[in-house]
Amino acid sequence: MKSENYISLVFPSRSVNESFARMCVACFAAQLDPNLDELGDIKTAVSEAVTNAIVHAYPDSIGKITLKAKINQNGELHITVRDTGKGINDVVKAMQPMYTTGGSDRSGMGFTIMESFMDKIRVRSKPGKGTSVDMWKRIVPRSGGAAM
C-alpha cells in the first residue's frame, strides 16, 4: 500500500522515551481526525509495543528502537516498532493474556491490549536478531469533518 505520509523515529531504549514515543504517534495521527477513544487506543498500543522493546528486547542494556508511522491512502494508520534485541523464542506464547517473563510491575497484558485496540497486529521475531511489531488501524472519517 502506497503511503501518503510517514514519520520515522529512532531512540534509545530508555523508559523515559515511552511517553515521548506515544505522544509523537498521537500528534502524527491527529491529521486523520481520530476521536478521543481512537487517539487513546493508538497511544496505548504504541506505549505497549515500545515498553515491550525496552523491557524484553534489551533487558540488560540500552539498544536502539525504531518507530515508524505511516498513513496509507485509505486513511489507515500503520505503526511499526522494531528493535534489534534478543528476540522472542515463542511468539504465540508471548502473546497469551497474563503471560509475562517480567516482574510484578508487568501485567502480561501488553499484546492483548494491542490486539484489542488496533485492527490488526503482526509480530515477527528472530531470537538473537530482534522483533518487529506491526499494527494497523483505520480511522473512519467522521461525518461533517474530512480527514486529511
Next chain:
Amino acid sequence: MESTYELHEGALWIRLKGELDHHGAKTLISKLSSQIDSALPLRCILDFSGISFMDSSGLAVILYTHRRMRELGGSIRIIHLPDQAARVVNASGIDRLIMQDERSGSDEE
C-alpha cells in the same frame, strides 16, 4: 507520576496523578507496597481521577494491590477511572477477576 496516601478509618486512600506507564510503575509499586505494609489497611481505595494516561502497567498496579490486599484479608476498590484507563481495564478482562462491586460506588468520597 505522583501518588499520595491517606489512612482513614481503616481504609488506605491512594490517589494517583499523571501518566501511569512502565516508566513510573516500578517506583509506584514499591511505594505502594511499603505504604500497605506499614498501614495494614482493611481496604485500599485506588483513586484514578488524576490519571491522564494509563497502559497495561496500570493493570499491574491494580493486580499487585489486589493480590496484596487478598493476602491481608482485605479488599480493593477502584474509583474515578477516566475513559482511557477504563478502556484498558475493560479490554484486559481484569474487571471480571476483581469483583465488580469493588469497582462500583465511584460516587463515594
